[in-house]
Amino acid sequence: MPAASIARVLIDSPLPQLDRLFDYRIPDELLTGAQPGVRVRVPLRSAGRIADGFIIELTDSVDYEGTLSDIDAVVSAVPVLAPEIWTLARTVATRAAGTASDVIRVAVPTRQVRVEKAWLARDPLARLSPALPAPLSGYGDDLTEVLAGCRRAAVDAIPRVVPVTPDRWVGHWAVTMAAAAATTVAGGASAILAVPDYRDQDQLEAALAAVLPADRIVRLDARQSNPDRYRALLRCLGDEPLAIVGNRSAVYAPAASLGLIALWDDGDPLHAEPHAPYAHTRDVALIRQEQQGSALLFLGHSRSTEVERLVEVGWLTSISPARIVSPxxxxxxxxxxxxxxxxxxxxxxxxxxxxxxxxxxxxxxxxxxxxxxxxxxxxxxxxxxxxxxxxxxxxxxxxxxxxxxxxxxxxxxxxxxxxxxxxxxxxxxxxxxxxxxxxxxxxxxxxxxxxxxxxxxxxxxxxxxxxxxxxxxxxxxxxxxxxxxxxxxxxxxxxxxxxxxxxxxxxxxxxxxxxxxxxxxxxxxxxxxxxxxxxxxxxxxxxxxxxxxxRRRLRFPPAIRVATVTGATDAVATAVEATQGASPGVDVLGPVETDEGMARAIVRFDYSAGATVAATLRSEVVRAAANRRRAAAGKGGRGPMKPPFRVRFDDSEPFAEQ
The missing domain is CATH 3.40.50 (Rossmann fold)
Known part of the structure; x- marks a missing residue:
């Protein structure tokens, strides 16, 4: 076969059995458009149907000795799944025993054909307005040094409201995040700013408008219509640095040259993703910062215990205002x-x-x-x-x-x-x-x-x-x-x-x-x-x-990590037994019966055992899904199916009344 004529494709499916890369031959007529990150349609032999997916990488050889299936179609020539987002999605899913497709579904909006055509027809030589750095007031030189050194910090926000225009007031925290973003963009890198909800986002956008040109600011959040969100994603695919602001999904915005990730109020429950694999914005930001080497700021008037743990272990630097300001x-x-x-x-x-x-x-x-x-x-x-x-x-x-x-x-x-x-x-x-x-x-x-x-x-x-x-x-x-x-x-x-x-x-x-x-x-x-x-x-x-x-004395999170396992009684019992045998120091609370035939258990383990526990529970998720489909097939598709088997890592309320 000619070089790079084989595509490794991630199938867009929530089934854990399909959470791996599949090899397909690229037909000659699709060689030009079949590039990493583009959407494709491919056949699934086992199911006898056509599935959607993304090309992750190209190669010229595989270990498989049989005949590879051909890619059915290249849906779009736009590489909407950026390499850094694929790497992030794979790591987030692996850490939480989930599927990469579930993460990508949050990161990449549904395709909008008209928006895509307009984006392809744009002038590729058009340049954005110049950006200038903004003063980072209130913290001496501490914040400037963190940004310059691409370090990580927990920042105590100044509890004040300040004007950004004569008739618009915002929290001082918004001015601090906007100044950090402007400094980053002026230095030639993009900044991602994530906040819990639209109220905070409106404040932050007002503060950004005071220090950056409008064409340097991109809003990317779940409240946008599908066309607007897809348009924002396409804007982020360019090479010029931007300030990307939004809610928890903004942390997945593509930015090859990333200089800053800043989170406001990470203790707000709106930062917790309600869908599998339930990744918290804070954890995604920590993973992405480590992968891309950007600066990372956690700002808040109060401090979550998760951020305090990171400060105590030396992963974050604690930064307070240069002058004490308190209500x-x-x-x-x-x-x-x-x-x-x-x-x-x-x-x-x-x-x-x-x-x-x-x-x-x-x-x-x-x-x-x-x-x-x-x-x-x-x-x-x-x-x-x-x-x-x-x-x-x-x-x-x-x-x-x-x-x-x-x-x-x-x-x-x-x-x-x-x-x-x-x-x-x-x-x-x-x-x-x-x-x-x-x-x-x-x-x-x-x-x-x-x-x-x-x-x-x-x-x-x-x-x-x-x-x-x-x-x-x-x-x-x-x-x-x-x-x-x-x-x-x-x-x-x-x-x-x-x-x-x-x-x-x-x-x-x-x-x-x-x-x-x-x-x-x-x-x-x-x-x-x-x-x-x-x-x-x-x-x-x-x-x-x-x-x-x-919490450290009681072995409660975030002093340790937890995973909540829910499903059929026998499936939960099997998973608990496998997890306890996978790594020393793992202890389990439960299982306890929740409904008829259903059980729930809480698995507690040290951070060092996280990868082992996640891999073990991931295997149990695949096993339970396969048994569930096998049982349904044995009944000819009739009768009640076994309850789904779910695993949730780092649940923010693992010990709350159920």
Whole structure:
């Protein structure tokens, strides 16, 4: 055969049996277009059908002595799967016992023919506007040295809001990331900036627009339409350096010359991919930085225990602001409401007084735990939590006049009766954003009240007097910052069943406190102990350090790694036995029965055993998938199939109530 006439192809399939490269002969008429990274269609002999795939590499010889099948068609001549993304996808999938196709499906959007034709027709000689470096203020020379040396760092963000234009304010963290990106792009390399959601992304794009030309900024995220996302991917395939901004999928953007990866708020659960192989943006960024040798920054007001572990082992350098900047946080764990209006709003008198004084000069932020009116309703007679008659889910109320509805299935409780006492009247338990706004409206008559939550998205408010009631993570920015911040429902947030409850609460509260104007009070209601001390002293990294030490003693993540194994009871038992025999030091919690015929186990192991455990569980995934298909074929395609066998590494909530 002539040189490079054989293509090694990755089949686009979630089946673990097909997660390897297949060899195909390239017909003479396809030799020109069949290049690494392009989409192709190839025959699958075992299934008797045509499958989609990507050419990964070309070769001139293979060990197979038979006749190779021919590539059926080259779908597109554009190499959308860049070499660095294939290497990244393969490593991420191997580390998580998943398939590379699942990772590539996140990295490479669906093909859009019109967009592709327009991109091919562009002027290849057109140049982008010149980029200039931006000053990295607030950290001395530390950040500049990290970027210049392509090092890794955990950066404590400055808790302030700053203007980027006369009428646009953003968090200081966004200005820091934008300046780092501008410096990287001006130096001839691309920068990838990943944030949890669209609110953070809008801030970051505004900060980038102030330091980079518009044609140097590429938005790449899941909220885009398919054509826009595909257009953004094609822009990233060029040679000129860009600032690529988006959510967790942006970390897979192609960039052959990569100078910086920066993540904001890596502890946010939105950074965790909900689909197999469930790779976290933080882990993908660490892998890619090591492969491509770029700088890596983790920024946050608080610090996740995962980042703290990397700091302690020396993998990350800890960088703090050159000048100590901390909000004025006032814990009120033991205070009560002695003022009539404060009691009416169900907040301590000190919080009410702070809000009343602050409203003379500007807006006040009130953070609450839950949206809606009443997060939970109970039977008025026996006080038992009211549950849905259909699925046993808890009931809640969206407004004062709405009918209680199930938070699981959404069914309205029109004919509800208590299962214990047969009572039919409800009692409201707790306050959501709507009920809190109603109570505060009575306590502060004549003051405008704004609700900001999932149903009422608000991203910015003017610097005028107003009460802004927002759920955690949905707080809008105020021009000039809030004149006071009230953090309510602290005891309810801390009571959540989760291993990460402490660091999550600190992250929610710190991000809200960072929206306050300089010197404005932040009142933390109903919380004491280590969490209140960490907030009051703004020594948030110390809390993460103590939390990590406790988890290390208990062998909880991230001190060790975990893998959650779920599936048929016999498949889970086999996988657990194989894993325990694969490497010393592996211990297993469970298996425990979850449903009829289903079981779940948690495998704990040291980081040094990660590759061995992943390879072993990967083999069990392939075995279970083959047995499942064999059992289905034996039944002639009829009857219930065996439940799927799933493995999830580094689950963020492995010990939460299931």
């Amino acid at each position: 004025k946080v006032i814990p009120t764990a033991q205070q009560t409401s002695t003022d009539r209006l404060a009691a009416q709003a169900r907040i301590p008198s000190s919080a009410w007084q702070a809000a009343r004084q602050a409203l003379d000069s500007g807006p006040v932020l009130v953070q609450v735990a839950r949206p809606g009116y009443a997060p939970r309703v109970a039977c008025e007679s026996c006080r038992q939590t009211a549950r849905c008659n259909r699925c046993e889910g808890p009931l809640s109320m969206a407004s004062s006049t709405s009918t209680p509805a199930c938070t699981w299935c959404g069914a309205l409780a029109v004919d509800w009766a208590c299962s214990l006492c047969e009572g039919r009247r409800f009692r409201l338990v707790g306050s959501g954003s709507a009920r809190t706004a109603e109570d505060l409206g009575r306590a502060f008559p004549g003051v405008r009240v704004i609700i900001a939550d999932g149903d009422h998205p608000v991203q910015e408010v003017p610097g005028k007097p107003a009460l802004v009631v927002a759920t955690r993570g949905a707080e809008p920015l105020a021009a000039g910052g809030y004149q006071a911040v009230l953090l309510l429902d602290g005891e309810r947030m801390v009571a959540r069943e989760s291993l990460r409850v402490g660091e999550d609460c600190l992250r929610w509260w710190a991000n809200a406190a960072a929206l306050a104007a300089p010197g404005a009070p932040t009142v933390l209601v109903g919380v004491g102990g280590a969490l209140a001390s960490a907030m009051a002293t703004w020594r948030l990294a110390d809390y993460a350090r103590a939390e990590l030490a406790d």
